[in-house]
Amino acid sequence: MNKKLKTKLLFEMIRMREIEYKIQREYSKEQMRCPIHLSVGQEAIPVGISNNLKKSDKILSAHRSHFHYLAKGGSLKSMIAELYGKESGCAMGLGGSMHLIDIKSNVVAAVPIVGSTMPIGVGVAWSQKLNGYNKDITVIYFGDGATEEGVFHESLDFASLFNLNILFVCENNFYSVYSNISKRQNKNRSIIKIAKAHGINSTKIDGNNCEEIYKKSKSIINQIRTKNIPHLIELDTFRHLEHCGPNEDDYLNYRDAKEIKIWTKKDPIKNYQKRLLNEKIISNQDLENILKKIHKEINQAFTFAKNSPYPNKKSLLYKYIYA
């Protein structure tokens, strides 16, 4: 892997985190009125995967979708405007953070009903197949909680039966809201094995190591494209902030201090940044420069969003329903 790509992976992760830190700071001003589910700590997964995707590949996500959308090339300005409920938002200001979409970048949908994007994604992949786009793939991102929905099994079964080009990506941060996976599932229940039981190849990857995610998903994605078979990957990761909202919620004690300490040490950005600095692939000056560039882009997106008008229901109805 060349130095340029390593630097790209790091800088993309930093950009995402800085975007969510800015959302976090602005949210308390109560101008963004939609619920937000931040993904700080989970950057490595969409960055590692999306760097192997073509523009024509499609992605779908759920309630925690900012990074999936951005990694696939979704417009930052439209995303921030969506959070502010503005007409220039990617869902015309009507959806909010949990309904991101960017058709130009092939971000097909984000839907917060847990598990619901799986069958939609299967339908998208089926239409790719029926229309002869058999070199394109569909990526469906979901959390460990979604694997407890019946539709998970139906979607795996259908994808397997019809040999669909799907990469199922399970971001396992061990929690569904405040409940640890050990309190929700039998300890012998393995997400990887469930996929195999449905005849789907599956692989476990370290969710904190962006380089490893990039390399392993590269060969998996190539296999999906060339052999036209689905694959599921499960990646262990950790959400740094509260389930829903801009704050931390560890004062609620649903995650113990030891667990938080272990996972904080695995921070995908801090560790990778340290490594690239030690290997002299990047310098402190490079980091300063990139942060300046990122902050400028973020400030422009927020200014754009704040200055945009709210949706005019009459014109929206006319434009999108009656036109």
Ligand SMILES: Cc1ncc(C[n+]2csc(CCOP(=O)(O)OP(=O)(O)O)c2C)c(N)n1
């Ligand atoms: C069908 C359904 N049940 C319950 C909820 C409420 N809910 C919203 S997010 C969430 C947790 C989902 O956990 P997971 O899929 O692991 O994603 P994470 O929040 O950890 O990223 C739940 C239960 C919902 N949105 N949809």
